[in-house]
Amino acid sequence: MLNLTDSDFQRLYRYIQKHYGIDLSKKKQLIVSRLSNSLAAQGFQDFSAYVDDILSGRDPGMVTAMLNKLTTNYTYFLREKEHFQYLWEVVLPYLAQSHSHDRTLSIWSAGCSSGEEPFTISMYLKEFFGSKAPLWDTRVLATDISQKILDTAKTASYTEENLSPLPASWKQKYFIRTGEGEYAVSPAIKSNVIFKPFNLMEPIRFKKKFDLIFCRNVMIYFSQETKDSLVRRFYEATVPGGYLFIGHSESLTKSVCPYRYLLPAIYRKA
Known part of the structure; x- marks a missing residue:
């Protein structure tokens, strides 16, 4: 040493x-x-x-x-399943109704690590919209500070063990076996995710504001001041009525958090 x-x-x-x-x-x-x-x-x-x-x-x-x-990049498919249940039962029905005129959703996986989170979101979107999915633009922006982990995510290749948290039917529908115990994300799901490097300390200046931001188990590495500042920038980058999901092990400062608390680790912009 x-x-x-x-x-x-x-x-x-x-x-x-x-x-x-x-x-x-x-x-x-x-x-x-x-x-x-x-x-x-x-x-x-x-x-x-x-x-x-x-x-x-x-x-x-x-x-x-x-x-x-x-930086530690630990994640897995369907991590914190309660978030995805709420996504299915509350968020997606709301977004489908509020965007019925333009059929375009804006979702950001901030700190996407090796890709399990944005691909999980995309599978939920595919399941929710079903046969109407091709009529919607549901592409998910997935960013991370680590180019190395983004390169891994872009390969969209996972082991059979990686897929174990997913429903068996999803493994059949959304993955292609490429070798013994190796699976690749199907083109329909892979093409729905846009990977880009991004430092969360930078100004958030994407073209559109977001209906939903996932930033889970990322802010645990930040100081309270840094976390509060980031949450304010997330808020400015969220459309009215939009949502922020954070990790269950994380918390926001109630006195300065601009979002409205809904459930543990789920917030909404008024």
Whole structure:
């Protein structure tokens, strides 16, 4: 393990928090354990010169590689099933009615990780609209800060174990077997998801405001100030009557949250 002084640790975690919102102020050992081997392979003797290079911003690829190693991307199909039950029973009927004139939905999976969340949303959309699905534009925007995990998501390839939380009929309808225990997302579902890199610390300036934003189990890595700021920006990017879903392990500051609380981890814009 390479040596990371307190001074270099502070320089590095403050840079990461300022630019990417991720709070690693209590994760010194995690940084050392996840970065030491790659730094040594690149010829660094300790963290000092490496931190200098990161802070200089001369090599964006170096920053990307660092974030890929430091951020945890754990997710699975149908994670927090209560959200999808509410999506099916309440949100989609409302959106289908409110968008009957233009048949266009705007949904964002913010912090999409390896793709299970946006593909799950797309399967629910396909199930809900059924034979009328081709008449609707239901494409889901899926973003993540990690290009590496986005590249994984774009392959849309999963193991049989990955698919175990899904109904058996969905495995037949929405996946294609590509090998022993390997499955690819069907073209109809894959084409309904648009993957893009995006840093949640940046201004949200997409062309359309969103009917529904999923940002689940992402803000657990953010400081309270960063989280409150992001939620305000989400609110501005949500249409009136639109929804925000967060992770069940997360909470919003009631006194400053602009959304109306509905159920645990489900909020709505008035």
